Amino acid sequence: LWTQGCPHGCIGCHNQLTHGFTAGMLVETSEVISSMKRYSYHDGITLSGGEPFMQPLQLLEIAGEAKKLNWNIWCYTGFEYEELLENHDRRKLLEMIDVLIDGKFELDRRTLSLPFRGSSNQRVIDVQASLKENRVIELEL
């Protein structure tokens, strides 16, 4: 699921059409949830953008439905994990996520060799284990 709108402005972003907050198209969460039910044989959803954490309450609803379907939830964000903990609504969404790839894309640290990441500063975080232990735990890939 790609969300529209991103404030991070990473140089070299692969998805610049998603930056504008008034571009794209408006889709009701109920519509997204209906689509998810049609694809209930899937086993997960990836939230990307754009910046998913600019729409935390809407995605919280969608994430709740994903959990009802027993799906795993991966999410890409330009924020860092620690920043997300500081905002009430963003933290609520974070608590629903299984794997978070965090941090801005940094062109001078671009890599094609690390799985799931665009640049080496980004981390692939096991969110549930991190919340439980109150420290960042990265997935071993």
Ligand code: SF4
């Ligand atoms: S956070 Fe992602 S979508 Fe936003 S500018 Fe950076 S690379 Fe692009």
